[in-house]
Amino acid sequence: MALINSLVSWLNTKRLSQIDFFKNHPIETQKETLTQLIEQASHTEWGNKYDFKSIRTLSDFKERLPVQTYEDIEPYINRLRNGEQNIFWPSEIKWFAKSSGTTNSKSKFIPVSKEALENCHFRGGKDILAIYTSLYPETGILKGKGLTLGGSHQINNIKNESYYGDLSAILIQNLPFWADFIRTPDTSIVLMDEWEEKLNRMTEATLNENVTSLSGVPSWFLVLLKHILKASGKNNILEIWPNLELFVHGGVSFTPYVEQFKKLLPSKNMNYLETYNASEGFFGIQDNPFDDAMLLMLDYGIYYEFIPVDSLGDEHFKAISLEEVNLHTNYAIVITTNGGLWRYQIGDTVRFTSKDPYKFKISGRTKLFINAFGEELIIDNAEKAIQMACAKTNSIIKEYTAAPVFMASGQKGTHQWLIEFEKAPNNIDEFNFILDNALMSVNSDYEAKRYKNITLEKPHITIAKPGLFYLWLKEKGKLGGQNKVPRLSNNRDLIEELLQKNN
Known part of the structure; x- marks a missing residue:
């Protein structure tokens, strides 16, 4: 076994040196990646549409190509699926990664090139x-x-x-x-x-x-x-x-x-x-078992840009490059890839924990949050609070989802959590108390809305019967693979559907 490990170590030496290079020269690596992507796609339909050949600077690139969502490029992807080629990318596209539809019931088909x-x-x-x-x-x-x-x-x-x-x-x-x-x-x-x-x-x-x-x-x-x-x-x-x-x-x-x-x-x-x-690309690897942040992989043929989450509702927002990001700020990711995605907003959000090298944690989804009362609750907040509540009540959660309960006559708003426990707490009120306080400790906006119950009352917890979420996924044809239960929703469509099955 020592001989095999030595051989593997020898084979990996060059690659580990390349990883060290982009860790030490991240901005140069990203600039070279973007240059190569533009050159490779200059003769495609997309390259002609935006005149890739005349792009000389990063400013040219950002000014000429708009940030786009799947809905913006769906007609072009449908043409690809019908057999047309050389639209986004010069090599043949015949594989499409179908999304699990966690933020949209409509399926997305992401082109996957050989590159x-x-x-x-x-x-x-x-x-x-x-x-x-x-x-x-x-x-x-x-x-x-x-x-x-x-x-x-x-x-x-x-x-x-x-x-x-x-x-x-x-x-x-x-x-x-x-x-x-x-x-x-x-x-x-x-x-x-x-x-x-x-x-x-x-x-x-x-x-x-x-x-x-x-x-x-x-x-x-x-x-x-x-x-x-x-x-x-x-x-x-x-x-x-x-x-x-x-x-x-x-x-x-x-x-x-x-x-x-x-x-x-x-x-x-x-x-x-x-x-x-x-589906859109391979972005990060945890390279230190004692640090739960992931290393941003910068030489995979992907050019990264980021939009501060607070700016997403602003029609004049601007996507920034890697060197402009700040630590501990939530950003929506925008990517340009060797699969033919150009300034594509994938819907995930991250926050950087380090810039030397660039390391990050996934903080949530741009469409997977609760902000019915200005509380701006994201998945990262929810996961931390759940972890605290479980640790202090010696309980284990199997699945959960949460949604707002909107204000009604004589009633304040709140959040309803539908939770399936693997090991239930002895006292659900204690669990709820800890969950609420944990949410306040990790989210100042939530804390402000909870102050003296002015806007938000304490959360309401509903215990799900065993297998509820599994049954829901089965009925949706989403068992296995990369399918998942949406953790947070800004409306009650999902939770109402699940509650009907929980009776």
Whole structure:
């Protein structure tokens, strides 16, 4: 094993040097990335429309190309899906990552070029291994196989062969043949559409494998691991896979699931690394197990801009470049990519914790928040408060969502939290009290609205029956993959739908 680790270390040396370079020269790396993207796409329809050939400066780029959303470019994407090419990007586009629709019920189809696959998504996967093995030189991760829990893919034949599915499924479908030797189960099982049948098949296929790493969305991995545990009759997952040492997670905040994973994987040698790999690109990797921020990956063919969240409602807002960001400020992300997205606002928000190197945390979604009374509650606030309440009441949350309760005659506004507990608190009123105070401690706007109950009353908590959220996702055809329950909503549509099922 020492020989294999030494070989891997030797192969990773060049890549780790490249990572060190962009950490030390972030602005230069980003400027070179943008120049290359403009040059590559200069002869596309988009390049002609905005005259890429005459762009000389960053100011030219920002003044000429507008910041856009999916709705702005959807007609062009529909043309791509119908077989037209060379619209956004010069290479052939035949793969489309279908979004889970967490902020919009309408599906989004994000174009995935071969450059995005090779130089962004696959490079991100290789970098996880490079970073992990550099952190843990004595790792035994290469002794066994990696278990990846992906989505499904479908073939869409409108006028040509264009393929769409979860991003994870697209990546698995395009992996080289030798990848089958280092992962489990095989592709035919991983890409199954029917989630509950997939659970059974994955369990059968992996029970007797030597699994050393896991990769996927925490919420769905919990479902799989509990299913495997029940089938095996064991007390914990390490009795099945004693050499398991790493879980690479992303897609949702890991905070609500930490205690459940510790229970299933009771080992001090179990390691966790967060990644930020969205349909639009691979953005970040946690490169330090003692720092929960992620390193912004700057040489994946993505140019970054940021809009302060406070400016999103201003029609005169301006997107700023990396060198202009401030620490601990919430920004909406705008990206230009080697997949053909140009100044595209992806809907996620981040805040930087470091500028040397650039490290960040995901703070929420631009459309996933509660601001019915000026409280500006974002997911980052909610996750921290939930964590505090669980820690102080010795409880564990499985799933939750929250929405405003609007003011009525003689009644003040409040927030309703619909929570499914894995382990319920002994006293729900105590939990509510701690949750409320935690929210006030992390959000001054919420605190101001709660002052003497002037605008907001304390939260109302409704306990969800077991399996409520799972049933809702099943009925929506969103079991497995990268699908998730929206945590916060600024209206009551979702929570009312769930409450009807909770009766």
